[in-house]
Amino acid sequence: MTGRTDGPEGEAPTGATVLARRVSVRGVVEAFGQSLGSVFFIGQPWLGLLLWGALLSRPALALFALCGLLSGVLVRGILRVQDAPGLGGGVKANALLTAVVTGWMIGPMGMPWAQQLVLAAAAAMAAALVTAALMRVLVRSFLPVLLWGYCLVAAMLFSICPDCTVRAAYTMPVWPMPTDALGWLGSFLRSMASLMYSPHAVAGVLVCIAVVLWSRAMFLAGLAGWLGGVLLSLGFQRLGLSFVWLPLSYNYFIAGMALGAVIFLPGRLSLPVAAVAGALTAFFGLVLQYVLGWSATSYLPVSSALVIWVGMGALTLAGERAIVERNAMPGEPPEQRWWVEAYWRARYGRPVPLFAVPVTGELQIAQGFDGRISHTGIYRHALDFHRSPAAEAVGGSIWGAAVTAPAPGTIERAHDGVVDNPLGVSNYAEKWGNHVVIRLDAGGWAMLAHLQQGTVAVVPGARVETGSYLGRVGNSGRSPVPHLHLQLQGSPEPGAATRPFRLANYFTAEAPAAALTRWHASAVPPEGEVLVLAQANPVVYNTLVGMAPGTAVWTSEVQGDIPRVFNPGQAHVQQLQVRIDSLGEQVLDAGQQGRLVLALDPDALRVMALDDASAPLLRLLAMGAVSMPYAARVGTRWSDVAPVVPGGGWWRPWALLLAPYRPHPFPAVNNICTAIEEPGPSGSLLEWVSILQNPGASGPHKLTCQFAPLRGPVKLQAEFATGVLTFRLLSFEPAPTV
Template sequence: MNAGEILRDKRLVDAWAFLVEAYLNPAAAICLAHSPWVGLGLWLVLFQQPLLAMVGVMALSVIELFSIWRQRRTAGSGFSLPERANALLSALAGSWIFLPANQPPAVTAIMIAGTVMSGLLFTFLAKDLVAKSRLPALVWPYCVIAFTLFTIFPDAPVRSLEYFQWPSFQTGGPLALGETFLRSLGVFLFSPWPLSGIVIFTVLMAWSPALVLAGMAGWLSGAAVSWLLVMASAPVLWAATSYNFFLSGAALGAVFFVPDLRGLFFAVIGGALAALIAALMQVLFQYSAVSFLPIPFAITLYFGLVVLSAAPFGRPEDRIVEWAAKPEHSRIARDWLEARWGAAGTPLLGVPLQGPVEITQGFDDALSHRGAWRHALDFQRPVPKGGDEALRPSAWGEPVFSPVLGKVVRVSNDVPDNPLGTANFADNWGNHVIVEADKGCHVLVGHMMQNSVSVAPGQKVGYATQLGLVGNSGRSTLPHLHLHAQKGEAAGAPTRDFRLANYFSWADDTLFTTQWCASGHVGRGDVVVAAVANPDLRPILAGILPGRGIWTVSGQGNEAARLGSGGPIVLETALTENGNYAIRQDRDAWMVLALDFDGLRLNALRAPAGSLVALLAMCQSTVPFAAFAGLTWEDWLPRTYQGRALDYLKDFDPRRNAQLFSVALRCDAITYNGIPAFAITATPQTDLPGLPQSCRVTLAPQRGAVELVARYEEGTRTYTQISFEPRER
């Protein structure tokens, strides 16, 4: 590719990015989507009424000019997506009101421009008012503008209905629900015709079936409630306002809450509530145009976000704060995190003792870990293989380290240690330290030796900070260490669920370290040891250079014929602002590897199954700093690499982790071109299309992955990095 072609391609990419930001995404945001292709489809709907569409284009063009001026003038950011979307809606409302008024063009232009600017102003105000509550601005600014216009010009809506030849809404019984549904989709875009609804339904379904399913659940629920009101002789004109039901269901069931069975329940509740609010508004505003605005949707959304985010209705981890990702991706991301780390907010605690330790009492155990204090672990040294309890080594006097990063809030240091076989029931925890972790929970380490506590309240602690020594104080009959996470800083506060993190699990028969765990629950009899970084592997993982790598691929067996004579593959590795590795093969094949506290970990992926990036992601889903030859571990990966929207319908499964698959990994120490290196072998535990039976990546200093061998049933595929050009970033 010559310089001219590269420049032309860059200009095309820049032009497309401009269209997406300035015109396509604002249109998509009206229907709660975040896709330029949805925006393109919605513009097709808008251009069924060319005058309205042209006003919308001009309004967004002016907004873009203001955005550029704002960026240059203040060195700040341009207008956000909600601001642009509200400006577009305000422009459509203004033109719908003022174009049929037969006023001079200059007057009409001034009125529409004032409407757009007012919409922007109210968007700024709404954004500031709801910023701390994590509630989206969305349609409130547009509702305020439209409410004002319809109130000041009460006769304008009737004139506009005649001017734009809007058909009347007549439900005609249950059999006409399909047409009513399609027409209602177009109302929000001032285009209430079935063809508009078909286009909107199609582009939304192609982008996110989860959004459409939730929206339809909300619409049907709202329609059912409205029919009940009609049957009860309530004068409800629900068809024209039923788009509120769809938007409420989509927002609560997929956009702002993770789309699953709980989300569908939220969608049903949202649609029903929107129907009741819409009926109330029609009565209050005497069926004026104001009662057909998306105010029921806005009220329902805010009510739902406040009420459904907390117990007993929902869970905080199901709330989607960043409105950007496709709903299906949000569900996969939630399930992926939970498969790795447990439910959101679950504390991760390190093993507080060095060397192998045995869990002699776990969660809900038979001795003292019961009731409000059931989430706790007791540590002792393990019994030697083949021995009995009498041969168990004592942990007395061994150093105790902080299991979290945080700040000491409480200390007890003067409780006498008990003689063996006796306990001090007047002081449950004996000498203890309570640490407030940086991530918000409180952790208690107890039964330490008298006068051994070496930290003080207010002191910052890390994993290498010694807290004290193992003792036998408090409610303890023999030397051991007690650990739990709790709800508050007071000693005796109820405990809460937690996981151990970054530890080795020892085999029962040999007491030899063979398995590494990123996080997990342990129980009585388990033997674990805190993982320590491998000094040979960690520099390789943390020292990968940004740059461009050229790869070739060859095949054996049927894979050779399948690959054909493809050219080299280029992989670009860049460092992001937060120090992650962004590895890109092309626009649709990329991944992000993060240097986490315990190793190198995949945290974002988009790639076709079988591509080089997808195979590298499988082998590097997690590589612990503590890995050594012979160590094994497990991880989870997203099941659908490409994230095709229709796969959501085909593979819908209400169970957690339905869109994930597990992979078993193993580390081996090897030599690559005379240089010490490491090989990571990944074996999928699920038979899925496009996945190899196993794949093995070689990691070398500075260059990272330099070779990958994927084994399929039909043959073997080998990728080799033949050159690497380092860059600054």
């Protein structure tokens, strides 16, 4: 009998045994991979193991690195602190590099190995303690810890034994100034591994591979920083300045990588930021060499750390108007995080509170943001509502119209004692007149002002939801004619500075005096805009929300030539599992071919995510069914942005790399509702057409989507430049719901 026996008497390993092995392997990989990976902002521990391969080019230093890692783990366990990946260092990383530099220094001294390891462990523990202390000091700061613990302890070691440093420097390979392309490539690769005291081309290749596999955008930003630093360093040499910059040029790469793609998201201005960061690092490196008398301390990652801190401070001064955007999740690949942030910003704008239109009926914006009369300065983010001229001619002014809460929250203030003004007269003593201030669940305070005396129906402390009755439109305070004033502010006092917000779920006209057929999910209406709150169409609402979980089988038909990325090939049948996830979202799952996530939002059915989708049906649904408002009628138009990553297959990571630097990376979609069939023997049916503004060479320019109750999408037709692809629902088997 042959074969492996893992349990007693040849028993197969139990599930618990296998799980324990996996957990132990994962723990080892995280301990080793994260410790070095965080130095280069790599959040994947398995890729961090490649950096250990770079260390193994000098096995003795790898042994010291292991000693430092164990010391860091020990200190971290005693202090019970956690290392945060993606911040350029941590307790373990600082301890590890400190042990490496200690071994590099005392190696040529001929000291017994045991003594060398003891000294390295002591230095590593000191660096770990310093790092932990810095983490505590910076806990409320936006500044990362980086490798300051390592730099401080290493600088002390260089001061204690300068002879050790000189001897160790002579053991390093000669690094001549490059004179040709091959020499520059070699210098770049050597610089990539210099931080680990392994300045060899092979070690540098491993570092490059690890960075590229984690994030192409991060490597590109690092390369821009390295080139910016090198160009300035050569300029210093041309001026006759003594500057030994090659051994510290890895700082240029780290600073460019950090500011150009990690701490701030990649974008069209991130590469210039990375190049400037590299150049500024070179300048700081030159200053440090002169100030420290060409001490080995000037070759530590001090200059890059200084530039990262300075850059973070400078680039955040402008707040929302900054030229680069802060990365809230530095532990993810930057281009993927950019895609998420940029997509939702393109779809909804910057994250600000959304307000429902607080008055029913047809309205006109009498004064908008940055208005001509009083919406200026700290009051510039406010809207004044009148009746539109057409509505006023039929039903009179807005006087007495019911006012409802624009968002959920708690009543903070309610004032109802100001007499309404005669037409043309304002009360400047009571600027806001009768008003209500709501402390919003989403943050901030909403104020609705100039209400009618005696109609305010809420009191402080009362809970209100969107649409709750507050009072009626009046003409109190600084109000010569009846109107409703709405603003978002940063504190509860009337007259506090305003903040941006957007109106949600309303109709406007395509042209002056035209019908209100343009639906907006959210926007800021300009002054003079005529609008009306969007009310749900019962037929559309019931059809969209009635999509049930189950198994859907689709068939496809091709006419003409279809681009390869969308061509289903021989697979003319596609099966989808439709299920409801824990968040209540509808998931169309094609197995290994990806999944499409739909959400039933309060105002519309929306595509929320397209995850690793290679199935043409899912990719086309993400463009053709990107959103459908419940308020749609025949002729309703709306625009949206499809969550489709450019490219596919092997090209997708590189297309995602280029996307942040393109002017229009997302396919914009214009939609029109073309048919709404009332419920009958075969049920209701919705149909809408989607036109892509920038479909690209391989994308469809027109899609027609049909939606039915229970089954959801039942037909999708995509028209390309040279052909038509049609998907039809062949069968649908609902899953048990109880």
